[in-house]
Amino acid sequence: MTSPDTDETAPDRKSAGFKDRTRLAAAREQLLSAATPHERTERLSLIPADGRALAETVTSPTAVPGYERAAMDGWAVRARDTFGSSDRSPGLLRVADAEPQTAPETAVGPDSAVRVHTGSELPEGADAVVMIEHADKVGDDLEVFDAVTEGENVAPVGEDVSEDQQLFEPGHRLRPSDLGLLKSVGVDRVTAYERPTVGVIPTGEELVQDDPGPGEVIETNGLTVSQLVERWGGVPTYRNVVTDDEAALRAAIQRDLTKDIVVTTGGSSVGERDLIPEVVDELGEVLVHGVALKPGHPVALGIVEETPVVMLPGYPVAAIINAVQFLRPLVKYLGHFPDDAPPTTEAVLSRKIPSEPGVRTFARVKLDDVAEADETDPDRATATPTRASGSGVLSSVALADGWVAVPEEREGFDEGETVAVEHWEWSA
Amino acid sequence: MTSPDTDETAPDRKSAGFKDRTRLAAAREQLLSAATPHERTERLSLIPADGRALAETVTSPTAVPGYERAAMDGWAVRARDTFGSSDRSPGLLRVADAEPQTAPETAVGPDSAVRVHTGSELPEGADAVVMIEHADKVGDDLEVFDAVTEGENVAPVGEDVSEDQQLFEPGHRLRPSDLGLLKSVGVDRVTAYERPTVGVIPTGEELVQDDPGPGEVIETNGLTVSQLVERWGGVPTYRNVVTDDEAALRAAIQRDLTKDIVVTTGGSSVGERDLIPEVVDELGEVLVHGVALKPGHPVALGIVEETPVVMLPGYPVAAIINAVQFLRPLVKYLGHFPDDAPPTTEAVLSRKIPSEPGVRTFARVKLDDVAEADETDPDRATATPTRASGSGVLSSVALADGWVAVPEEREGFDEGETVAVEHWEWSA
Numbered sequence: 001m002t003s004p005d006t007d008e009t010a011p012d013r014k015s016a017g018f019k020d021r022t023r024l025a026a027a028r029e030q031l032l033s034a035a036t037p038h039e040r041t042e043r044l045s046l047i048p049a050d051g052r053a054l055a056e057t058v059t060s061p062t063a064v065p066g067y068e069r070a071a072m073d074g075w076a077v078r079a080r081d082t083f084g085s086s087d088r089s090p091g092l093l094r095v096a097d098a099e100p101q102t103a104p105e106t107a108v109g110p111d112s113a114v115r116v117h118t119g120s121e122l123p124e125g126a127d128a129v130v131m132i133e134h135a136d137k138v139g140d141d142l143e144v145f146d147a148v149t150e151g152e153n154v155a156p157v158g159e160d161v162s163e164d165q166q167l168f169e170p171g172h173r174l175r176p177s178d179l180g181l182l183k184s185v186g187v188d189r190v191t192a193y194e195r196p197t198v199g200v201i202p203t204g205e206e207l208v209q210d211d212p213g214p215g216e217v218i219e220t221n222g223l224t225v226s227q228l229v230e231r232w233g234g235v236p237t238y239r240n241v242v243t244d245d246e247a248a249l250r251a252a253i254q255r256d257l258t259k260d261i262v263v264t265t266g267g268s269s270v271g272e273r274d275l276i277p278e279v280v281d282e283l284g285e286v287l288v289h290g291v292a293l294k295p296g297h298p299v300a301l302g303i304v305e306e307t308p309v310v311m312l313p314g315y316p317v318a319a320i321i322n323a324v325q326f327l328r329p330l331v332k333y334l335g336h337f338p339d340d341a342p343p344t345t346e347a348v349l350s351r352k353i354p355s356e357p358g359v360r361t362f363a364r365v366k367l368d369d370v371a372e373a374d375e376t377d378p379d380r381a382t383a384t385p386t387r388a389s390g391s392g393v394l395s396s397v398a399l400a401d402g403w404v405a406v407p408e409e410r411e412g413f414d415e416g417e418t419v420a421v422e423h424w425e426w427s428a
Numbered sequence: 429m430t431s432p433d434t435d436e437t438a439p440d441r442k443s444a445g446f447k448d449r450t451r452l453a454a455a456r457e458q459l460l461s462a463a464t465p466h467e468r469t470e471r472l473s474l475i476p477a478d479g480r481a482l483a484e485t486v487t488s489p490t491a492v493p494g495y496e497r498a499a500m501d502g503w504a505v506r507a508r509d510t511f512g513s514s515d516r517s518p519g520l521l522r523v524a525d526a527e528p529q530t531a532p533e534t535a536v537g538p539d540s541a542v543r544v545h546t547g548s549e550l551p552e553g554a555d556a557v558v559m560i561e562h563a564d565k566v567g568d569d570l571e572v573f574d575a576v577t578e579g580e581n582v583a584p585v586g587e588d589v590s591e592d593q594q595l596f597e598p599g600h601r602l603r604p605s606d607l608g609l610l611k612s613v614g615v616d617r618v619t620a621y622e623r624p625t626v627g628v629i630p631t632g633e634e635l636v637q638d639d640p641g642p643g644e645v646i647e648t649n650g651l652t653v654s655q656l657v658e659r660w661g662g663v664p665t666y667r668n669v670v671t672d673d674e675a676a677l678r679a680a681i682q683r684d685l686t687k688d689i690v691v692t693t694g695g696s697s698v699g700e701r702d703l704i705p706e707v708v709d710e711l712g713e714v715l716v717h718g719v720a721l722k723p724g725h726p727v728a729l730g731i732v733e734e735t736p737v738v739m740l741p742g743y744p745v746a747a748i749i750n751a752v753q754f755l756r757p758l759v760k761y762l763g764h765f766p767d768d769a770p771p772t773t774e775a776v777l778s779r780k781i782p783s784e785p786g787v788r789t790f791a792r793v794k795l796d797d798v799a800e801a802d803e804t805d806p807d808r809a810t811a812t813p814t815r816a817s818g819s820g821v822l823s824s825v826a827l828a829d830g831w832v833a834v835p836e837e838r839e840g841f842d843e844g845e846t847v848a849v850e851h852w853e854w855s856a
Contacts, residue, residue, distance in 0.1 A: 046651065047651075047655065050655050050658070050659075064646075065645070066640065067642050067643070069643070073699055073700075101643070102633060102634045102642075102643030102644065103641065103642040103643030103644075104643075117699070117700075117701060118699070119634055119643070119645065120643055121642040121643040159821065160821045160822055160823050161823050165823075167823070167826075167827070175826075175853040176651075176652045176653075176654075176655035176656045176659065176853055177652050177744075177748055177822065177825045177826040177853065178826045179648075179651055179652060179655060180648035180649065180651055180652035180744060180822055180826065181648070181822050181823055181826035181827075183646055183647075183648050183651055184645075184646050184648045184744075184822055186638065186639070186646065188638070205530060206530045206547050210614065210616070211614070212494065213531065214495050214530075214531040214549040215495070215497070215529070215530035215531030215532075215547070215548055215549035216530065216531075217493070217547065217612075218492075218611055218612050218614065219611075220607075220608035220609070220611050220612045221608065223474065223475075223604075223607055223608055223611055224604045224605050224607060224608035225604075226604075227475065227478050227604035227607060228604045230478070231478075231604065271501050271545070271546070272501075272545075273545060316605075316608060316612075320605055343771030343772075343773075343851070344771075345771075346774065393587065393588045394588055394605065394608055394609050394612055395588050395589050395593075395595070395609055397605045398595075398603075398605040398606045398608065398609035399595070399609075423771070425603040425604055425605065426771065
């Protein structure tokens with residue numbers, strides 16, 4: 001159902017029905033401390049592991065490189081045999097092998113040189129490489145124009161990774177370069193936490209999937225929240241609409257207690273059709289009902305048989321804001337993902353954002369087209385608050401580039417202030 | 429093959445072999461202006477369209493809501509019948525229907541009221557809603573304590589979206605809330621550009637897929653680049669390793685000319701084993717060879733039969749840096765995606781970053797654990813440059829949180845300066 005979110009339409013009555021409203025940070029803390037990360041893991045090969053949270057400490061079973069190698073194209077030598085060599089007084093060595101190979105078979109003896117290329121295994125007996133530009137091959141002789149010291153132009157064993165080096169800890173979220181690093185040390189499977197599962201239950205007798213008649217509304221919150229869960233690393237199950245009936249709501253919530261998280265949309269306020277907090281209170285416990293944020297204060301958070309239940313308001317803007325504030329950190333926490341904040345863009349406000357002290361306020365903004373050109377240009381983007389008035393206006397979110405969160409301590413932001421615009425939908 | 433990237437190991441010789449090096453922005457511009465976005469589109473339903481670039485202008489076929497609706501729980505009335513009502517002198521109306529319905533059937537006549545809830549269709553004859561808190565039902569009468577004006581507590585037709593309103597333009601990348609908006613207006617399929625296809629060809633005679641012997645190295649660049657392409661919205665085909673042989677390289681590149689982009693790793697420098705620029709030059713044109721960036725200057729960019737070819741250096745760090753600088757914008761451009769810069773985090777440097785003027789320098793950094801706590805705390809994160817010395821050290825990228833790009837105009841950044849740390853692997 002579409003919960004009345006009176007935030008914006010009737011500011012003088014905005015607390016109606018809510019005895020008190022919990023501050024956002026405290027509400028989130030209550031939710032997270034009542035939840036327990038699952039411990040289900042699975043073995044995955046590297047490509048399917050991209051983006052997943054590690055469930056093990058990974059140490060390197062081997063050193064990389066596993067052998068000394070040439071860091072330059074040139075001649076492998078004993079450094080001491082080049083001492084004193086210079087342009088004016090070239091040293092003279094014997095060419096033992098002039099053909100560069102990946103793993104040269106010819107050893108380097110006193111006053112001899114073996115041709116190597118970058119990455120070649122250093123031949124036995126050698127301890128340095130003379131760069132190709134610093135030597136001239138003349139018949140079977142090699143004129144050396146520059147002395148090298150021991151180890152010069154040689155990449156040591158374990159330069160990249162040493163044996164038994166700890167690479168990643170549990171909870172690290174794997175990225176493409178991490179996969180490369182794992183492969184480079186010979187690790188081709190990892191143990192990762194399973195992605196947390198989320199049952200998404202849209203509720204409301206007025207909701208239909210298409211062709212709305214009078215008084216009917218197309219269901220959108222469940223779709224949007226499901227795709228957000230997907231982006232945040234969870235596995236959503238997007239359920240059919242449940243009507244405003246206690247027994248039906250109870251059954252729907254109970255069915256999804258096998259999930260790591262249950263999310264409902266609609267019916268979370270204190271009106272007569274707002275049945276969900278009551279149902280959750282019967283089945284388990286409502287931890288928080290009503291949060292000091294705007295728009296979207298009529299959110300409720302609860303727990304049933306150890307499964308957290310996030311009860312989102314039915315107004316689309318309110319649903320999305322609350323999903324980012326509560327569901328996102330919950331998915332991250334239960335899935336052992338790092339709880340990174342959403343990425344932000346710094347921008348200058350083109351118009352003031354008003355807010356009420358004590359209430360975390362989310363103002364949707366459009367960013368102007370930041371000149372592509374050159375990232376050396378430090379010009380800030382400009383953020384313009386959208387003029388949307390209602391928390392029911394989905395287009396005001398979908399057509400915005402992000403939002404600015406005004407902290408409880410402030411009374412809005414002034415025109416010209418630099419603010420951080422949060423991109424709540426990015427996948428990070 | 430592992431191209432010698434002498435950037436860091438021999439600073440005095442770093443331009444060896446390259447007549448001149450193109451500036452990064454100019455090189456990228458040359459690449460992009462030689463490329464042509466494909467025009468292949470497909471029809472998709474909403475969930476598969478998440479993250480895809482629209483290939484059409486979407487306008488709303490309908491207004492949302494399609495009917496006037498109550499914005500509050502209360503009583504639908506004719507506003508004029510409430511004029512003069514107040515706490516001290518309540519107005520008196522007749523209750524025509526006390527049961528709130530989604531689509532009330534009872535019309536509102538003079539001096540009558542029909543119970544509605546938030547979202548109910550406004551009954552015929554009504555033009556305003558008295559909030560539930562502002563009225564008392566006494567038998568069949570309704571005492572009204574507050575006058576309402578025409579349209580008060582009524583959401584007009586098209587409040588969210590008006591009929592024929594333009595919602596999205598071609599090239600818009602769909603996000604979860606966009607899917608909700610599309611669904612709300614009854615659009616359940618869209619035309620999107622196909623994801624651009626990328627052939628990823630790792631090259632180098634020393635490369636193996638596992639169990640490296642002396643002089644051998646496990647292939648990682650192709651894997652990493654493929655997964656980066658995936659994150660940027662492309663469809664990678666991760667090919668088998670091709671050895672350093674002109675005919676084999678030619679065949680591999682020609683096979684992938686059916687792709688939108690060809691990427692090679694290794695063999696892009698000017699050494700005797702660096703065959704790829706030559707092969708591309710025979711088949712088509714090398715646009716750029718050698719870019720003023722560090723680490724990773726031995727990159728080459730070309731075009732063969734209208735297919736752009738990005739020739740990445742073989743050193744892992746150099747390959748990744750160049751992939752972000754050239755392949756990422758190319759995937760975005762050819763796939764019609766917005767060319768958003770990678771997200772950044774502002775952080776304070778704990779140590780200086782040196783750089784050479786005229787060269788775009790990428791310094792890998794670790795970010796300290798930013799205190800989760802409260803995002804109202806404006807404390808900046810601290811960025812510490814990693815002490816990695818070589819562009820071959822993959823662990824220096826995989827174990828970093830991001831990098832700082834030093835513009836050509838600067839000689840490094842000082843300790844204590846605020847810098848933007850780029851998260852090159854995030855999916856945005």
